Amino acid sequence: MFIQTEATPNPEVLKFLPGREVMAEGSRDFRDAEEAKASALAADLFDVEGVVRVFFGPDFVTVGKHPGHDWPHLKAPILAAIMDHFTSGRPLFEDAGEAAGHDGEVYEGETAQIVAEIKDLLDTRIRPAVAQDGGDILFNRFEPDTGVVWLHMRGACSGCPSSSATLKAGVENMLKHYVPEVTRVEQAL
Template identity: 65%
Template sequence: MFIQTEATPNPNALKFLPGREVSAEPREFLTIDQAAVSPLAEALFQLEGVAGVFFGSDYVSVTRDPAGPDWSQMKAPILAGIMDHFVSGAPLMREGAADSAVSEGEDSEIVAEIKQLLDSRIRPAVAQDGGDILFDGFDLETGVLTLRMRGACAGCPSSSATLKAGVEQMMKHYVPEVTRVEQVL
């Protein structure tokens, strides 16, 4: 098995591509307790310096603690952990692990349009950088759209610029009711 690595705009996150499907739904783990539902995420958190794990459709993004070891020390053990997991045939998620997606009922037409734009145009571009972007809320009165960044994009120095220069511009163009885009942490 050959696993490729790619840099992301976040210097504290690397994208690992095992050459196969990883997760049908994006999943993020920010603590070892959250990672307990996934054998792979849990194994990665046991490595020194791992601060976050994100599963995309065909990649695993790992975020390192800036105060921990550098990538030259972390990359090989992470590659070994990912390879061992996929070669073993173990499931990505343990049985009984609840899906993190929560249905919020029927969306307004504007919210549905925002989500469709996120899914079709924005999320694929953000996934290229090893992350994900999620709808958080939309205030119809003020026109403020709040989004949540995950994976390599969470805490990335360029995520604010991405939100303002890219996402906000596109949203304002296609959904005139959007006046501003903000990131929630």
């Protein structure tokens, strides 16, 4: 098994490409070892000293490190953990329901149509571009009274120095152009 690594715009995050599907649908962000208990792979990665965040995308894993640790010392144990997981045949999640999503709010009428347009743009144009950098952007909510769209930045995008520029210059401009009801985009915590 050959695992490629790619730098991301966030110097504290590396993207690992195992050459196979990681998550069939969606993505999953692990912010600490407690959250990582849902996945054997995520837990194994958090066992590597210096790992502070793990993110699963469709065909990649991004790993965030503590600024006090260096990638040359972390890459080998991270690569070993990823290789061991995929060669073992273990499932990604202990409980199949763990991969399920977010966004439980129900929108109606014209607002539902606006939200559908926003989600379509995110899924077809924005998320694929962001995934190339090892991250993801997920819809959180839309406030029809103010026109504000709230999004979650995940993976390499979370905490990236250029994420606010990406959010404002790229995502906000595109959403405002195609969905005139959008007035602004903000990052949900």
